[in-house]
Amino acid sequence: MTNQPYALAIHGGAGTILKSTMTPEREAAYKAGLHAALKAGEDVLRAGGSAVDAVTASVCALEDEPLFNAGRGAVFTTAGRQEMDASIMDGRDRSTGAVAGVFGPKNPVLLARLVMETTPHVCMIGDHVLELGRKAGLEFPEADYFFTQARWDALQDTLAMQAKGEDDDDPARRHGTVGAVACDRQGNVAAATSTGGWTGKMPGRVGDTPMPGAGNFAENATCAVSGTGHGEVFIRYTAGAEIAARMRHRGESVIDAARHVVMQDLGQNDGSGGVIAVDAKGVLTLPFNSEGMYRGWVQEGTAPEVAIYDE
Amino acid sequence: MTNQPYALAIHGGAGTILKSTMTPEREAAYKAGLHAALKAGEDVLRAGGSAVDAVTASVCALEDEPLFNAGRGAVFTTAGRQEMDASIMDGRDRSTGAVAGVFGPKNPVLLARLVMETTPHVCMIGDHVLELGRKAGLEFPEADYFFTQARWDALQDTLAMQAKGEDDDDPARRHGTVGAVACDRQGNVAAATSTGGWTGKMPGRVGDTPMPGAGNFAENATCAVSGTGHGEVFIRYTAGAEIAARMRHRGESVIDAARHVVMQDLGQNDGSGGVIAVDAKGVLTLPFNSEGMYRGWVQEGTAPEVAIYDE
Numbered sequence A, B: 001m002t003n004q005p006y007a008l009a010i011h012g013g014a015g016t017i018l019k020s021t022m023t024p025e026r027e028a029a030y031k032a033g034l035h036a037a038l039k040a041g042e043d044v045l046r047a048g049g050s051a052v053d054a055v056t057a058s059v060c061a062l063e064d065e066p067l068f069n070a071g072r073g074a075v076f077t078t079a080g081r082q083e084m085d086a087s088i089m090d091g092r093d094r095s096t097g098a099v100a101g102v103f104g105p106k107n108p109v110l111l112a113r114l115v116m117e118t119t120p121h122v123c124m125i126g127d128h129v130l131e132l133g134r135k136a137g138l139e140f141p142e143a144d145y146f147f148t149q150a151r152w153d154a155l156q157d158t159l160a161m162q163a164k165g166e167d168d169d170d171p172a173r174r175h176g177t178v179g180a181v182a183c184d185r186q187g188n189v190a191a192a193t194s195t196g197g198w199t200g201k202m203p204g205r206v207g208d209t210p211m212p213g214a215g216n217f218a219e220n221a222t223c224a225v226s227g228t229g230h231g232e233v234f235i236r237y238t239a240g241a242e243i244a245a246r247m248r249h250r251g252e253s254v255i256d257a258a259r260h261v262v263m264q265d266l267g268q269n270d271g272s273g274g275v276i277a278v279d280a281k282g283v284l285t286l287p288f289n290s291e292g293m294y295r296g297w298v299q300e301g302t303a304p305e306v307a308i309y310d311e
Helices: A024-046 A051-064 A108-118 A127-135 A149-163 A231-236 A239-250 A254-269 B024-046 B051-064 B108-118 B127-135 B149-163 B231-236 B239-250 B254-269
Strands: A007-014 A084-090 A095-102 A123-125 A178-183 A189-195 A216-218 A223-229 A273-279 A292-299 A305-309 B007-014 B084-090 B095-102 B123-125 B178-183 B189-195 B216-218 B223-229 B273-279 B292-299 B305-309
Touching: A007 A024, A007 A051, A007 A223, A007 A273, A024 A051, A024 A178, A024 A292, A024 A305, A051 A084, A051 A108, A051 A178, A051 A189, A084 A108, A084 A216, A095 A108, A095 A127, A095 A216, A095 B231, A108 A127, A108 A189, A123 A127, A178 A223, A178 A273, A189 A216, A189 A223, A216 A239, A223 A231, A223 A239, A223 A254, A231 A239, A231 A254, A231 B095, A239 A254, A239 A273, A239 B239, A254 A273, A273 A292, B007 B024, B007 B051, B007 B223, B007 B273, B024 B051, B024 B178, B024 B292, B024 B305, B051 B084, B051 B108, B051 B178, B051 B189, B084 B108, B084 B216, B095 B108, B095 B127, B095 B216, B108 B127, B108 B189, B123 B127, B178 B223, B178 B273, B189 B216, B189 B223, B216 B239, B223 B231, B223 B239, B223 B254, B231 B239, B231 B254, B239 B254, B239 B273, B254 B273, B273 B292
Parallel strands: A095 A123, B095 B123
Antiparallel strands: A007 A178, A007 A292, A084 A095, A084 A189, A178 A189, A216 A223, A223 A273, A292 A305, B007 B178, B007 B292, B084 B095, B084 B189, B178 B189, B216 B223, B223 B273, B292 B305
16 A cells, blocks of 8 residues: 655636736635635545545535535526536546535535436436435535525626627636545545536537546546636546556657647647646646646645646 | 549447347348348448548448347337437547437437437437438337337346346347447548447446447548447446557557457457448458457458358
8 A cells, every 4th residue: 555645736716817807805715715625635635534535515605605615605597597527536546536516515525525426327417416415414514505696697698699699718717627636645635526518508508627538537557637618628628538648659748748638639729727637646737828827736745836827 | 532442341239149040031131131231331431522421321231121129120228218329430530429228219320320410429328419411301100119129129138137136148138239440531531430339238328339438439640440238347447448549559450350359358357349441541450359240341342241150
């Protein structure tokens, strides 16, 4: 049994905020949210817990924080609804679970984990999986728990632009996902990702988050990845699987592989955003091609760090 | 502009039937269905049409044939409903569209194509995309159009086994998907896939078909792929993307890459099934690790061929 230093990285979305519109108060609030999510995951790892449990804890914390576009504070579709996607993957055996288009569970990532652990399936949608969640005792808060005025106002702006025939290409409304990757002391990796999607997405849109190999991926032999950004491009370029494939077939490091996919495959093809990734030695990398990415990371024995811009 | 011989392959599911239970009459009916679907796609290619149009035509023909588990004749969930997944991908620019869990359109692949061509999204679920299909004039037959007694009886068998706590591991009820891959005279490739999923799948289960890079993939630089089999394993091993990755990064031929993924990655990990694949030179391959795969293929200037077992 290996007993190596653990490593953990998290993100709270990429390209979602311009430096020009940031205030010191907002920045402090985002950083506090990132620190809390890092701590939730690190507490698991420090106690000898698994990477799967660590990424679950970090993503739950990010879903609970309304500043981030997942769980509480998720964005709205054109129909004024919140539809959430989430997934989790265990690098030990590539087992994975995902849900798409759900509204109800406080923590969509826990519903994804339920799919992974208790069904023969990988991805589920619709009422039945919600019922599975209720029966399993997951928390289902009142609907207004998820509502935030800022996201509602953002939708009204988007709808007004759509009514005038203008494209809403403000990345602050297009992006936003949360995620975590971890490598535990046993050298096992895992990834979890959760999102509300785009502000003003069509009802029923499924993004890259619940597609293993696109926005979320984990395999001990290569790496764990969680992505955030223009999900449709992450799907078309199978971003997570391609980072792993470059490591597997070209022998690239996780740093070089993730950088290539983010800067070339995605960056050259309208795929703004970024990823966080970790390999089974605990090497972390957090590349992004957008103006900023809310992110944090910690390795055993070092102090947790958080950042927003390319600092 | 290249002007090379076209190539087309189709499948109607893998592992779905044991030689011991096949009759000459059934075999003839399946082969006639495969020939009709090959002809539909080849007619497009012979007239100088695109690979995207050819795979659309072939998959529509397979969806219309109740012997195959897609469109008319789709299998039933534990709740006695039919929920269909479909996708299409254009190798020229990796544009792709998919739908999951839909019931209504005569040809789910046409709804997937509508997502690709008319929305900013890749994958859609739920009522809104059905409404888009109706507005676009897609055909929505009466619900009983899709019903077949044989699939209903198969569900009753599965439910009876579930009630006794027995696993239904009969591949005839677990598998079944249709798909097509083509390379047109311009050297452009495309793939399309459509399915009813598993007999006795949980309501809301989404398989590999609507996940680009899992059960369906197309990119001119490598290949077009359509898969059929145990979809959950195709997702975990990102089957389509991995075939392309072996070509891109290791320089393998489409034949070697597809064989490796089907026999090793899938075959060694409970992933029974197969794929059809074509590269931009028109090289076709149709490997499977199950007892049989309904399949057909044609290259310009040769006679169409169909097969079921490892013949």
